[in-house]
Amino acid sequence: MTTRLFGEPVRRREDARLITGQGRYLDDLGAGALAAAFVRSPHAHARILDVDVSAALDVEGLVAIYTWEDLPGALAEPLPLLIPHPALTHGRTAYPLAREIVRHVGEPVVMVVARDRYLAEDACALIRVGYEILKPVVGIEEAVRGVHLVHEDVPGNVGAHLVQEVPGHGGVTAREAVEAAPHRLEFRLDVERSACTPLEGKGVYARWDADDGSLRVYSSTQTSTSVRMAIAAKLGLPLPKVEVIAPDVGGGFGVKIVHPWPEEILVPWAARLLHREVKWTEDRREHFVSSSHERGQVQHVRVGFDDDGRVLGLEVEILHDHGAYTPYGIIVPIITSTQLLGPYKVGAYRVEFSSIYTNTVQVTPYRGAGRPQGVFCMERTMDKIAAYLGRDRTQVRAANFIQPDEFPYDQGLTFQDGRPLIYDSGDYPEALRMLKELIGWDSFAEEKARAAAEGRRIGIGVGCYVEGTGVGPYEGGHVQITSDGRVHVSTGLTSQGQGHETVFAQIAATELGVPIEKVSVVTGDTRRFGYAVGTFASRAAVMSGNAIALACRKVREKALRIAAEALEADPRDLEITDGKIHVAGVPSASIPLATVAVLSNPLRYAFDEEAKRATQFAGPASDDRPPVAEGEEPGLEGRDYYSPVRSTFAAGMHAAIVETDPDTAEIRILRYAVVHDCGKLINPMIVEGQIHGGVAQGVGGALYEKMVYDEHGQLLNASFMDFLMPYATEVPRIETAHLETPSPLNPLGIKGAGEAGVIPVSAVIASAVEDAEGITIDRMPISPSDLHHLRLTR
Amino acid sequence: MNETRHRVTLTVNGVLHEAEVPGRRLLSDCLRHDLGLTGTHVGCEHGVCGACTVLLDGEPVRSCLTFAVTADGHEITTVEGLARGGGEPSPVQRAFTECHALQCGFCTPGFLCTVTAFLRDNPAPSEEEALEAVAGNLCRCTGYQNILKAVHRAAELQAEEDR
Ligand code: FES
Ligand code: FES
Numbered sequence: 014m015t016t017r018l019f020g021e022p023v024r025r026r027e028d029a030r031l032i033t034g035q036g037r038y039l040d041d042l043g044a045g046a047l048a049a050a051f052v053r054s055p056h057a058h059a060r061i062l063d064v065d066v067s068a069a070l071d072v073e074g075l076v077a078i079y080t081w082e083d084l085p086g087a088l089a090e091p092l093p094l095l096i097p098h099p100a101l102t103h104g105r106t107a108y109p110l111a112r113e114i115v116r117h118v119g120e121p122v123v124m125v126v127a128r129d130r131y132l133a134e135d136a137c138a139l140i141r142v143g144y145e146i147l148k149p150v151v152g153i154e155e156a157v158r159g160v161h162l163v164h165e166d167v168p169g170n171v172g173a174h175l176v177q178e179v180p181g182h183g184g185v186t187a188r189e190a191v192e193a194a195p196h197r198l199e200f201r202l203d204v205e206r207s208a209c210t211p212l213e214g215k216g217v218y219a220r221w222d223a224d225d226g227s228l229r230v231y232s233s234t235q236t237s238t239s240v241r242m243a244i245a246a247k248l249g250l251p252l253p254k255v256e257v258i259a260p261d262v263g264g265g266f267g268v269k270i271v272h273p274w275p276e277e278i279l280v281p282w283a284a285r286l287l288h289r290e291v292k293w294t295e296d297r298r299e300h301f302v303s304s305s306h307e308r309g310q311v312q313h314v315r316v317g318f319d320d321d322g323r324v325l326g327l328e329v330e331i332l333h334d335h336g337a338y339t340p341y342g343i344i345v346p347i348i349t350s351t352q353l354l355g356p357y358k359v360g361a362y363r364v365e366f367s368s369i370y371t372n373t374v375q376v377t378p379y380r381g382a383g384r385p386q387g388v389f390c391m392e393r394t395m396d397k398i399a400a401y402l403g404r405d406r407t408q409v410r411a412a413n414f415i416q417p418d419e420f421p422y423d424q425g426l427t428f429q430d431g432r433p434l435i436y437d438s439g440d441y442p443e444a445l446r447m448l449k450e451l452i453g454w455d456s457f458a459e460e461k462a463r464a465a466a467e468g469r470r471i472g473i474g475v476g477c478y479v480e481g482t483g484v485g486p487y488e489g490g491h492v493q494i495t496s497d498g499r500v501h502v503s504t505g506l507t508s509q510g511q512g513h514e515t516v517f518a519q520i521a522a523t524e525l526g527v528p529i530e531k532v533s534v535v536t537g538d539t540r541r542f543g544y545a546v547g548t549f550a551s552r553a554a555v556m557s558g559n560a561i562a563l564a565c566r567k568v569r570e571k572a573l574r575i576a577a578e579a580l581e582a583d584p585r586d587l588e589i590t591d592g593k594i595h596v597a598g599v600p601s602a603s604i605p606l607a608t609v610a611v612l613s614n615p616l617r618y619a620f621d622e623e624a625k626r627a628t629q630f631a632g633p634a635s636d637d638r639p640p641v642a643e644g645e646e647p648g649l650e651g652r653d654y655y656s657p658v659r660s661t662f663a664a665g666m667h668a669a670i671v672e673t674d675p676d677t678a679e680i681r682i683l684r685y686a687v688v689h690d691c692g693k694l695i696n697p698m699i700v701e702g703q704i705h706g707g708v709a710q711g712v713g714g715a716l717y718e719k720m721v722y723d724e725h726g727q728l729l730n731a732s733f734m735d736f737l738m739p740y741a742t743e744v745p746r747i748e749t750a751h752l753e754t755p756s757p758l759n760p761l762g763i764k765g766a767g768e769a770g771v772i773p774v775s776a777v778i779a780s781a782v783e784d785a786e787g788i789t790i791d792r793m794p795i796s797p798s799d800l801h802h803l804r805l806t807r
Numbered sequence: 808m809n810e811t812r813h814r815v816t817l818t819v820n821g822v823l824h825e826a827e828v829p830g831r832r833l834l835s836d837c838l839r840h841d842l843g844l845t846g847t848h849v850g851c852e853h854g855v856c857g858a859c860t861v862l863l864d865g866e867p868v869r870s871c872l873t874f875a876v877t878a879d880g881h882e883i884t885t886v887e888g889l890a891r892g893g894g895e896p897s898p899v900q901r902a903f904t905e906c907h908a909l910q911c912g913f914c915t916p917g918f919l920c921t922v923t924a925f926l927r928d929n930p931a932p933s934e935e936e937a938l939e940a941v942a943g944n945l946c947r948c949t950g951y952q953n954i955l956k957a958v959h960r961a962a963e964l965q966a967e968e969d970r
Binding site for chain 1: 809810829831832839840843844845846847848849850851852853855856858885886887889890894896900903904905907909910911912913914915916919938939941942943944945946947948949950951952953954955
């Protein structure tokens with residue numbers, strides 16, 4: 014194959030439109046559509062007494078005002094609980110518009126539709142909602158006390174409680190193993206809330222075609238296929254009458270996998286009711302108070318270990334704040350509690366979590382999805398063991414590593430997909446060796462001493478993680494070669510900047526032996542591919558990548574079969590180079606794929622010159638065979654699915670050198686090093702980009718970002734002024750090295766890479782600050798003021 | 808209640824446009840929704856993210872903090888106007904692609920406008936200067952490393968062109 018593009022840093026094919034302003038994001042669509050806006054609750058917990066719209070009725074351009082009472086049928090029911098789990102005994106979801114009670118600031122109460130957004134907001138401002146204020150439950154501690162309840166029928170505010178226990182040798186429990194261990198430590202860790210915060214908020218635009226009785230909806234979503242099914246169900250429409258398209262999406266990071274958002278069903282409903290196009294574009298404040306947050310947890314840890322720092326028993330109790338509702342189930346704490354183990358064997362393990370309601374924005378996965386907290390827990394544990402034993406932190410980690418010859422390695426737990434947590438491949442000792450070399454771990458002591466001599470404080474930190482990627486159940490790919498030789502690839506999952514149009518084209522071009530310029534890729538459009546799960550859990554490349562490869566192989570086989578007949582050759586002797594099928598070593602005996610595409614579709618009518626070759630009088634055909642053989646289909650196309658038995662496990666290790674200012678307590682990252690293993694790389698440039706972006710978000714979470722709620726449940730920093738996302742000045746240069754241990758689970762040998770960068774950053778920075786300061790760091794993020802206070806109480 | 812509308816005349820990317828807008832109409836909304844130039848994006852509408860940056864008489868401004876009526880009679884360049892005549896991407900645009908300085912692309916128009924103005928005034932920036940130049944724009948995807956690389960690459964491409 015001359016067209017080997019897999020593994021190359023191919024430039025992105027989506028860029029041409031995005032750098033010229035020709036991208037089409039949600040709010041770029043639907044010029045002239047009516048605009049929706051929402052009256053949202055200003056209270057964290059309140060009973061709605063009445064809604065008075067009279068003052069709003071005079072607003073110019075007002076079209077409609079809706080409250081919960083107006084919603085028909087299934088629309089009036091609570092939103093779906095997307096991922097039920099037996100342990101989620103008290104799952105609760107919101108109504109699309111609040112019914113009687115509001116449970117967080119920002120919950121939608123009234124929908125207004127008007128000629129444009131300014132006018133819709135004018136009307137919102139004039140609508141008076143009467144509330145009886147109820148006692149808000151804010152903060153994990155307050156919630157577990159259970160004095161006041163978020164949901165009247167959820168005692169103790171506990172939505173879910175789950176225990177997983179893996180006994181050690183001879184069946185000892187974790188409790189026994191900890192008690193019997195030569196050394197023991199016990200401590201508490203805290204992680205604050207943050208949020209995905211894509212630069213483009215959510216948005217929905219709906220067109221009802223009254224003549225056709227059909228609905229077309231555009232949504233800034235990570236799953237168009239599932240939004241489609243939700244809309245069809247909620248609106249009582251036949252599925253084929255609903256199409257959903259994810260246009261260009263300005264970042265997702267998890268928040269846009271949740272669906273249907275209230276607006277995703279209300280806007281289409283209004284469009285159908287009003288026979289008008291309707292659009293809603295989320296503004297920044299709405300995104301802060303009415304989308305999702307993540308990360309907030311309290312962890313209690315008990316660990317027992319031997320003289321080498323080997324963990325013999327580990328007990329972790331997690332209190333997970335899931336906010337007011339649980340539409341996405343308990344995926345986040347499940348991931349925290351299972352992925353916490355990272356690259357280590359820990360003897361006996363017991364983890365218990367309670368997932369707790371509070372009167373705050375709901376919690377659903379944000380890039381990393383519970384892993385950053387789990388890794389923070391495990392890596393803090395490793396550092397504490399090292400400190401206790403006076404050993405090097407990397408030595409303690411190495412003593413606990415799963416070894417390369419131990420794969421597949423069964424952690425004995427049940428993972429987020431309900432499947433056993435079995436690691437497929439990896440080489441952790443090698444990754445650590447590479448990392449130490451990259452950052453200069455072994456010579457750091459001297460560097461630190463030199464800095465100290467100049468009155469500077471520097472510290473080094475390390476963090477390791479394993480990430481289950483590419484979760485099922487499946488994705489599909491469709492590949493069609495048309496008679497002009499073009500290759501059309503589609504897959505159902507969506508894109509939010511990961512470069513899928515490029516990497517999937519690389520896969521197709523490589524598999525089919527065609528120039529990449531001939532390949533075009535469509536994602537997230539149910540008109541092209543209706544079966545899909547979505548883009549989350551670092552799964553797109555693994556799932557759709559493999560599905561597309563498999564679909565290409567089908568098409569390739571068919572092409573070779575047809576070509577073999579035309580060339581009177583054995584298909585096994587044929588190759589495809591540069592879009593032409595030829596006998597291996599004999600480039601002259603060839604036939605273009607375009608022609609094969611023509612031949613694959615027996616025609617009656619010649620619509621152009623090429624097509625003449627496939628018409629019924631064109632060539633010799635066997636009189637006693639039907640033009641389309643049994644089991645065959647016309648056309649040079651194929652569809653296939655990839656459905657793995659279980660996730661594939663990527664891994665990585667990060668190290669950082671930080672400097673803390675002795676006076677101002679400012680924390681500066683001097684160097685940041687990443688060793689990353691996501692199996693085979695499809696496009697190293699894109700993988701590096703994913704790592705950079707992930708680390709930047711991790712730096713935000715480690716040093717700057719938190720959701721500041723007051724005791725009334727008001728989010729005090731719901732703007733970019735006050736919620737501090739890193740600018741270029743806050744993100745260090747990231748040094749990367751790749752290790753490739755291919756996954757044995759999928760045909761391409763790849764593992765996911767999307768979330769990786771963010772996962773260990775808090776752990777790494779905590780480790781480094783602790784090293785610089787000699788102060789125990791048990792809570793993240795850490796601001797200069799936090800560090801200052803820690804210094805005072807040392 | 809009907810709002811008073813004002814007639815504004817804007818020269819956008821060299822083309823004269825007229826629009827009737829209420830006094831409170833943001834320049835970002837006017838460009839996007841009245842003139843259909845949706846390349847300019849809004850990420851916050853409170854002046855922090857820089858996604859809405861356009862060039863007003865050549866200088867970068869946040870179009871979400873500017874009223875359309877304020878821009879009456881002025882020249883505006885948006886991302887749609889950065890390419891050379893004939894649609895050839897500008898050095899800054901080319902550098903962003905070459906260096907993989909965009910992922911979702913939502914912040915990109917703001918960065919492109921900012922960097923274009925910056926390199927016009929400072930065609931050979933130091934590391935520090937380049938960092939300073941882009942430090943007022945938020946990107947949630949790239950981690951900025953490749954954006955910084957692109958600033959320097961754009962300077963190189965521009966220098967090659969000018970040679
Ligand atoms: S949209 Fe103007 S600065 Fe963010
Ligand atoms: S590329 Fe997505 S915000 Fe910058």
